[in-house]
Amino acid sequence: MKGIVFTIEAVLSLAIALIFVSYAQPALSGGYGALKLYQVAQDVAEVSVKNKQTVNELNAFLEGSLVAKKSLEEKYSRISRGLGYCVEIDLDGKKISANCFGSPSMRASAERIFFDGNRFVVLSAGVGTNYAGTKST
Amino acid sequence: MNLLEKRRGFFSNDVLVAVILVTMIFVVALYAFKTNLGALSSESRMLEKERNALSAADALVKELVAEKDGAFVKSHEIDLGKIAQARERFGKAVKSIRVNPETGGGGICVRRIALASGKEIFIEVCA
Numbered sequence: 146m147k148g149i150v151f152t153i154e155a156v157l158s159l160a161i162a163l164i165f166v167s168y169a170q171p172a173l174s175g176g177y178g179a180l181k182l183y184q185v186a187q188d189v190a191e192v193s194v195k196n197k198q199t200v201n202e203l204n205a206f207l208e209g210s211l212v213a214k215k216s217l218e219e220k221y222s223r224i225s226r227g228l229g230y231c232v233e234i235d236l237d238g239k240k241i242s243a244n245c246f247g248s249p250s251m252r253a254s255a256e257r258i259f260f261d262g263n264r265f266v267v268l269s270a271g272v273g274t275n276y277a278g279t280k281s282t
Numbered sequence: 283m284n285l286l287e288k289r290r291g292f293f294s295n296d297v298l299v300a301v302i303l304v305t306m307i308f309v310v311a312l313y314a315f316k317t318n319l320g321a322l323s324s325e326s327r328m329l330e331k332e333r334n335a336l337s338a339a340d341a342l343v344k345e346l347v348a349e350k351d352g353a354f355v356k357s358h359e360i361d362l363g364k365i366a367q368a369r370e371r372f373g374k375a376v377k378s379i380r381v382n383p384e385t386g387g388g389g390i391c392v393r394r395i396a397l398a399s400g401k402e403i404f405i406e407v408c409a
Contacts, residue, residue, distance in 0.1 A: 159303060166311035177332050181392060184340060188395045191358045195397055220402075227404045228393055 182253040182272055185228055190255040190270035192224075193234070203268065204261045207236060217241050222278075231276045235269040249273030328390060334375045335392040335409040342368055342379070342405060343396045360398040360405070377408045 193199050199220065205213035217234070221243040225232040231245035254271035347364040349356040362381065369379050378387050381398075387408035394405050 159307075162307050163310060166307060166314055176329060177336055181336060184336070184394065188343070188358065192395050192397055192402055195358060196400060196402070198400070224395060224402060227402075228395060 246277040249275035
């Protein structure tokens with residue numbers, strides 16, 4: 146029989162070979178997104194407990210002061226805008242959230258302990274990619 | 283003409299098609315490899331810059347421009363006067379180091395938060 150006959154197997158082999166050579170590529174892994182997020186979470190926690198004014202406000206917030214809560218919300222909102230990440234502070238179950246929406250695709254948190262005059266308090270600073278705002282300082 | 287004479291110098295159509303297909307696959311593979319190599323090289327350069335910016339920013343807030351009390355380094359407490367000096371130390375690996383930048387810097391940038399004179403500041407390192 147004259148002419149070229151392509152069997153299904155031949156066509157399949159050809160297609161697989163073409164797909165294989167098109168996709169066979171060395172790939173670099175990830176990037177440093179997770180590390181960057183972790184470092185920023187550590188920064189937020191560190192800066193929170195090293196700033197005396199913030200510590201005083203955190204203490205007042207723990208005692209139920211609404212003025213302190215408002216001031217902290219403004220402060221963390223400014224920090225969140227500057228960093229371009231959602232910032233969440235957890236203080237013995239009491240939370241402050243700045244520029245967050247939904248659930249993040251990536252999140253990192255860091256903890257610090259500070260003394261509130263009577264007892265030690267654990268501060269957990271979380272940063273996530275679920276940022277709801279425009280980045281500015 | 284017998285069968286042997288008839289087949290002398292004969293190049294089968296099947297072989298010809300096979301050769302064309304193999305050449306085609308080879309050309310596609312070569313093209314894909316070249317394209318991927320370009321993308322990989324570009325991605326690799328970006329990662330290198332990001333790593334430089336991350337390392338430099340980390341070194342800055344934790345040591346290079348941090349305030350010192352004798353041998354004790356006060357991490358995240360920044361002495362702004364040391365920034366210019368630290369800038370020279372990184373050479374070409376870092377494009378710019380800015381404090382509280384209003385606009386985004388060129389290249390790959392990493393922004394960290396620290397304290398200077400008791401106030402929060404943002405340090406942006408671009409590579």
